[in-house]
Every structure is written in C-alpha cells, then in structure tokens.
Amino acid sequence: MFEKIRSDFWYELLNSPVTVISSLIIGMIVIGCAFAPIFAPHTPFDPATISIMDNNLPPVWQDGADARFLLGTDLQGRDVLSAMLYGGRISLIVGLGAVLLSVLIGMAVGLLAGYFGGWTDAILMRVAEVQFAFPPILIALLFNGILKTTLPAEVFAAAAVPIMVLAIGLAGWVQFARIVRASVMVQRRQDYVTSCEAIGLPTRTIILRHITPNILGPVLVLAMLQIAVAIVTEATLSFLGLGTPLTEPSLGALIQIGSQYLFSGIWWVVIFPGTMLLVMVVAFNLVADWVRDYLNPRLR
C-alpha cells in the first residue's frame, strides 16, 4: 500500500480535478478555521468588541450594508463571517476528534475479535451487532441528552466539546470494528502471520507491528467518510440545542440561531453557515470517494 502511494499518487490525484478542488477547499477551510483569530475580521464572541448598533446588517452587496461586515451580522451585531470561522473550528475539532475516538475503539475491538476469534469474537461482535441496530445519531443524541439532564448546566456548557467528541465517537465505532475484523481475519491466514507466530513473536507485536499496517487502507477510507458524518452529527446536535452553548456556537448552533429569525427576512445568518457546512461535507465525501477508488483500483 505505501509503495503504491509513492509511485502514482500525484498522477492519479491530478487526473481528478474534482478531488483536487475538494482538497483545496478542505485545506482552505481548515487553515481559515484553525487560524480564525488571525483571519476573522472581528472577534465575534467578545462582548467588548461587538455593538448592538450593528445588528441585522445584510451582506455587503445588499442595500443598507456596512462594509466592515462582509457577510452581514446577526441579531446581536456579531459578524457572520467571523462567527462561521470560529464555529467551523468547533465543527472540525469535534469531527476529527470523534472519528479518532471511533477509530481507536473500533480498531481495538476489531483487532481483538479478528485475531483471537472464538469467545472474544462472539461477545465483542454481539455487542457491536446490538449497537449497529441503533442509528448512530440517535445514540449520540441520547448520550448527550442524558448527560445534559445529569450534569449541572455550567459543567455541561464548559465541557460541551469533549462531551460531543465522546458521544459521536462512541456512536460510530461499530463500522470500524466490523471492517477491521473482516480484514484481520483475512490477514490472519497469511503466511507472514504464521511465520511470525512460528518464530515466537509476542502476540502484541504481531498484531500491532505486522497486522495493523496491512489493514489501514479501508480504515482510512471509512475514517474520511465518517469525518463528514461526524461533522453533520455535531451540527445536528448543536442545532437541537444539545451541543455547543449559544455563547460559543458551532456551525449547527449558528444555523439554529439564524433559523429563529427566518420570518423577519434575515436569511444570511442561516444561508452562509449552512453553505459552509454543506461544502465541507461534500468536499470530505468526494475526497473519501477518490481515496477509496485509488486504494482499490478494481472498482474503477
């Protein structure tokens, strides 16, 4: 797998303009959000710098706009563009963090179940099967909901991001476990594993040093697809009021704020964060599709 990446990676990538554009978009969004304090024209959540006098300004190309606010302002006079960059940062952190957690749990379960088989496999996979019957978004929602009713409001608000990473990560590990287990069961029968066992390598070394590198391909593809899913899940939870607090909104919470004022004709607080969310999700999906085809030329 890694040999192949060196030889034809750039050739294949440059042959797919859609993928190049998607990657560039992802890159721009990631850099823009990561360095939001530098790129954002305003500090949207600092009460000292916002003024209620600037509220509900439309984007610059419309009548009555203010040149300081490229994409307009919301009800409290916060700059929409800046809020999007700060909000996108939360979306990306939760998306990446949750997928990382899912990968770690899923790989651990999949490796154990696939390598040892027998009872370990039966128990782990039965648990996975039960969880698989429930839609991940519902699990994340209930997990967050139960914590929200249990924890004091300030604690929940302060820990909103880690809680969401945990909720979405725990909801998404099953697919990784299934795919890893299937790959491990194939690898387990290969000669190199048998020879590792024959020379008496410790099981841990066989699993981590020899089998793991050979199953990373499908995990990578799934992880890229799951980033999009996790970002949507985060946005949905925040939209439902179960995610980030409104004082520090992610993209989903921004859309929720905007959706309350739709009927006053204020569309920009919804449309711009919504577009950013959509573009991010589609771009991640397209890149993931390309990676899948690249790693598995049989499908082309």
Add this chain to the structure above:
Amino acid sequence: MQFLIARLFQAAIVMLCVAFIGFLVFQYIGDPVLALVGQETTVAERDALRESLGLNDPIIVQYFRYVANAIQGDFGISYSFNREVSEMIADRLPATIELVLLSGVLSLLLAVPAGIYTGIKRKGGIAQTIMALSVIGVSVPSFLLGILLILVYSVWLNWLPSFGRGDVASVLGFETSLFTLDGLRHALMPAAVLCLFQLGVILRLIRAEMLEVLRTDYIRFAWARGLPARHVYLGHALKNTLVPVVTAIGLQLSSLFAFSIITERVFQWPGMGSLLLHAIGQSDIPLLAAYLIFVGLIFTISNLLVDAIYVLIDPRIRHGAR
C-alpha cells in the same frame, strides 16, 4: 424456524439490556424521592417513602419491578407534565407514525424504480442526473434542508405552512392529518425532508445490487434463452437484489424514527421526537427513560420483522443451509 427462535431470543436479551439502561437512567439520575416530596418533609418521612417505594431493595429486584411495570405500560409520572408517561407517549405516537409511514412509503415508491433504472441504464444521461442528485440528497444535513424549504416555500413564496400538524381527522380511532387537505399541506415538507435522505441511500443500494447481479452468469443465461428484458430485469435480477435491500430498509426504518426527531424539531411537529427534546430540556427523567425503552422496542420489532421477511424471501435461510 430455528433461525427465528434464535433471533427472538436475541431480541429479548437486547430489550432487557435497553430496559436496564432505561432503568439506570430512571433510578439513578435525579432522586425519585426528592422529586416526589416537598422541602418540609423530614428525613424520617423520606426514609419511610424510600422504603415504601422499594428503593432499599436489592438493585436486581428493583430492576425486575421496573421491567414488570414497563410491560404493563407503567413508566411512572412525567415530572414536567405531571401526567402518566405512557399516556403522553400514546398521545404523541400517531403524529410520528404518520410522518414516518408517509416518508417511508414515499421514499420506497421513488427509490425502487429509480434504483432499478439507474442500475440498468448506467451510462444514460437521466441515470447520471439521478445519481448526482442522490449524492446531494445524502450529503445535505436534514435540519438544513428543512430550514431551506421553510425559507423558500413558507417565507419567500408563502405556499406552505411551516409548523404544526394542521387539521386532524379521526380515522379508525387515530387522529391523523393525512386525510385532510390542510393536514397534508402541513405534512408535505416534513415528509419530503425525512424522505430525501432515505431515498438517496436506498436508491444507491438498489443500483449497486442491480449492477452486481446483472454481471452474473444466470442473467447472461437468461438473455441467451431469449427472455424479454422485463422478465430478465424484474423476474430474475430484482429478486436477487432483495435480501440486502430488505436489511437496509429495516435499518432505514429505525433511522427514520431517529431522524424524525430532527424533522419534528424543525417543523414543530408534535410527535415523539419533540417530546424527547422537551424531556431533555426539562430534565424529565421518567419520560426520557420511557422514550429510550420505547424506541428500543420499536427497533427490536422492526429488526425481527426483517428477519422474518428473510425467511420468507430467501430459501437458503428457510432450509437451514446458511
């Protein structure tokens, strides 16, 4: 038969686990005694109440008491509405079921023909367009789609109402909005939002299965026998795509329930989803626990149905050769 019995057994275990989680939530989040008594109650009185509620019994006894009550439809009393939880669920359930059914039927009616068509005419212009649209359908978060529809059809065009169920009519003892014009106008946008995601998923699955099956030898043989195209596609190919499709539809049914929470919030549809969000917002724990168990039950039953359908449509399972 053995297959179904094994599945039934497994379903029972799943339900007990779900009930256990529901029980833990019910019993240990928040103190039921504090929820029942006022500030002035003495410690002794509280202890007496604790004893009479059976809260000092071993956990396993309490658990089975909870399950026994739940089976009889007794989930306790909602903190925030001060009503029987089971009554409230019964009130809200029809609204959610009608939404789920409407969008489920809608998505199947559109997805099956479209999936077959795009599977057969893979390179055609219409097929490519359908596939491109389905990518969008799968990618757009459903709450965003709902808001966009409201913006266009309710705010800008003022064609459709943006919230509520509208007029309901009583049909066979159920209040439903599917039989009044006003009700249908209210149901149209929520159903469309809920339908679109499922539509994309099922369509793509049927297409993929059709492509797979159409490559097999028995299809080539069917062509060689000179069978008309309709027979080959529908009689031979479609039949063999059904097993995975039925699994997916079973899973989709549960995800329709999950996504109805979001749709109900966007369109303020008074169903189970709105009830759940209310329960979370108000820390209404009996309601939350009951919802958990109820949804678990719906999913378990729908999975069992899927397994039963397997037995009907797949002779390999029916005859035990797996």
